[in-house]
Amino acid sequence: MTETPAPTTEHELCENKRAALDAIIAQHRDRPGALMVILNETQKQVGYVSEPMQRYVAKKMRVPVSAVHGVVTFYSFFTTQPRGKHTIKFCMGTACYVGGVPQLIEKAKQLTGSDIGQTTPDGQLTMEVCRCVGACSQAPVVTVDDEVVGRVKPNKFPQLIKKLLES
Numbered sequence: 001m002t003e004t005p006a007p008t009t010e011h012e013l014c015e016n017k018r019a020a021l022d023a024i025i026a027q028h029r030d031r032p033g034a035l036m037v038i039l040n041e042t043q044k045q046v047g048y049v050s051e052p053m054q055r056y057v058a059k060k061m062r063v064p065v066s067a068v069h070g071v072v073t074f075y076s077f078f079t080t081q082p083r084g085k086h087t088i089k090f091c092m093g094t095a096c097y098v099g100g101v102p103q104l105i106e107k108a109k110q111l112t113g114s115d116i117g118q119t120t121p122d123g124q125l126t127m128e129v130c131r132c133v134g135a136c137s138q139a140p141v142v143t144v145d146d147e148v149v150g151r152v153k154p155n156k157f158p159q160l161i162k163k164l165l166e167s
């Protein structure tokens with residue numbers, strides 16, 4: 001009787017992803033801070049760093065999976081799923097929180113039918129939260145595709161979301 005081999009990290013990824021990761025790792029593995037650089041490049045080139053991808057990088061770099069996971073979850077730049085065409089981030093710093101961001105989040109949830117951390121089913125918009133972006137005097141602040149949008153008025157906000165869902 002032959003035993004089925006236990007799945008390895010190689011089997012969790014499609015050939016294209018594996019090839020992309022192999023190329024990134026080969027190019028950067030000897031640089032100082034290689035792990036960070038490799039994860040950064042992966043996010044930029046592939047668009048996200050899924051858990052199977054994290055396991056693959058850990059194996060290839062001979063570091064614990066927890067080390068890779070720690071980096072990916074610490075920096076908001078990384079995502080574990082593909083982002084939508086547009087990304088809106090709600091600033092959760094104190095000034096913005098007090099200035100009405102929770103209400104904007106509720107409105108956005110109603111308008112999109114999606115939650116924070118999710119992408120609309122049509123792949124159009126990803127909603128996330130972020131820390132203070134340094135524009136506290138303009139609270140409440142959101143960022144749209146990395147552009148800071150301050151003094152977001154609740155009555156104008158639905159238009160902004162609508163535009164993102166349609167463009």
Ligand code: FES
Binds near residue numbers: 096139
């Ligand atoms: S608290 Fe939102 S920009 Fe500082």
